[in-house]
Amino acid sequence: MKNEKIPYKIYLSENEMPKAWYNLRADMKDKPAPLLNPGTHEPMTAEELEGVFCSELVKQELDNDTPYIEIPEAIREFYKMYRPSPLVRAYCLEEKLQTPAKIYYKFEGNNTSGSHKLNSAIAQAYYAKQQGLKGVTTETGAGQWGTALSMACSYFDLDCKVYMVKCSYEQKPFRREVMRTYGASVTPSPSMETEVGKKILAEHPGTTGSLGCAISEAVEKAVTNEGYRYVLGSVLNQVLLHQSIIGLETKAALDKYGIKPDIIVGSAGGGSNLGGLIAPFMGQKLRNEADYRIIAVEPASCPSFTRGVYAYDFCDTGMVCPLAKMYTLGSDFIPSANHAGGLRYHGMSSILSKLYDDGFMEATSVKQTEVFDAA
């Protein structure tokens, strides 16, 4: 089965690592819909967003035009602790499946935080530090984003307050403790620490929580604490920008061996992983330079693409965040308390939602139990 020319793992060298992130929006003829002010229903201005987000990240959030944005030197040095990540040829899986398909996967688990979330966490922590902030607040579901952000904040000596969806807080005690080991505070959400948490608990006593609830709490904590901003691990345009490094490296590795993929598949929660992986390939497709089938795979228990509606909705349950136009199950959606905690966000990246609506990609949903059985 083994093709002698292609190794099991393609590693780029550290100086082949991309020096700029790729901003997919620059190649979209029809741009994703802007965030709206929940009061006025007008597009959010930079000034309005800067109350919640770091200034440099607001710029990136609103920039629909610049195709490449340089990765600051300090972030590139940090990336070198674990990047470029390998593109793995799954020879053994191919043999087990007896498939003619050639299967490659980009392995992002090879860093201390354990996931791709670190790519954006370190960038967001860097810009927070540059701005002279004391710390950041955030939410986490399964705990991957919270872990990555805790690690990044520890590196830049920033305080980090994490609201963790209650059911994951209880199901995943080690994740919680890893964050605390990095010095973060971790609060199960909804909590009595915030006004919005109290309100949600009053309306839904005993709820196991959701990412939408945890976001509301984290945003409230950021805007009511001097020197803090809120950061998010998925959904936002800036996150997909940072995560484009996954796709850029994947494309560079494939190009190096002259491999042209037919189908690109990624799991989709809020879109950080999928949006990062497909970015340069989707760019080629939008520029009519190449064609690929691009498929989002989402959990059947939280099927934003496949069963949601494409509409303006709140990003959070407490309705304190801007409105985003996206495929959504409704901001009051409380998912079943299953194990795939990170894939339970009610909405989906505006960029990916627009591309899906315009027919540039497909989506399918799978059940957790069927996935476990197949493995």
Added chain:
Amino acid sequence: MKNEKIPYKIYLSENEMPKAWYNLRADMKDKPAPLLNPGTHEPMTAEELEGVFCSELVKQELDNDTPYIEIPEAIREFYKMYRPSPLVRAYCLEEKLQTPAKIYYKFEGNNTSGSHKLNSAIAQAYYAKQQGLKGVTTETGAGQWGTALSMACSYFDLDCKVYMVKCSYEQKPFRREVMRTYGASVTPSPSMETEVGKKILAEHPGTTGSLGCAISEAVEKAVTNEGYRYVLGSVLNQVLLHQSIIGLETKAALDKYGIKPDIIVGSAGGGSNLGGLIAPFMGQKLRNEADYRIIAVEPASCPSFTRGVYAYDFCDTGMVCPLAKMYTLGSDFIPSANHAGGLRYHGMSSILSKLYDDGFMEATSVKQTEVFDAA
């Protein structure tokens, strides 16, 4: 701080991976003491050992002369799923410590089982399969060896029975479940499943167990079940042989960049990691081709080298195994139920014990709590 010539991570290519394991014993003028039959106190013969171990592994266990033993093709192909592993330059740690030292570490965690144990597990499972066995039995402490062996057995479709030290079985439920996911059976040790387990429980009701107890149970299970053999993740000569791939890759990576280490440090439980890492360097030292300081670091709660005696002792608590000459705390040693479950074996590899006794290496011990505080 960053030296432009040396990357953060040195990756060898897959065809630079060693094609043979290195047998350190071939370069030892004074050989490690042989295993003794517990009844006759005569050296164990191959025939006697073959009741417990796979035949090819018995050959490797007793071979004090062949310097290089070819790695079978099937094992090399498996290794390529995760090897060569990176040699990492710890630039960030150096900066935090403000040290003039140049620190490199060999990272063996980058495989699905999570540790270096897979290097020997896949070899032992391979030889068991070649011999036409139904399955193997083993013990595990922290669970790394058990996880690796479960994965290897699953790959070759072998049954796998794991006896897990009771305190780890309770402290590390996820480890336990990973093994079961790979299809292994996992029993907390001491158990009522074996005669030796019942005896230990009768004498020490409520014991949290030890590797010595778990080995006794696993050996009993192997010799009383047709088509089974016992396999071990550390201590034995054959394990150090397989783990030499760690040291061989480390040396190849250093040589590639013209780096000559001054000090080589490894953690020591039974000796699998340390013995593998130092093998080719110790070989140079024994052949007077180079000199290095070689330091074993062991847990203060189980200080075989630093507080044990060098003597013939049983490898297991139930005294069913052969006697090995090694630094030992006594085969009835029950360690405190702390978290470093894999570093609590009462004895130490005969090879490393001999080299330490002959003055070729140093040893020191550290306390778990001090290590956590320092981090």
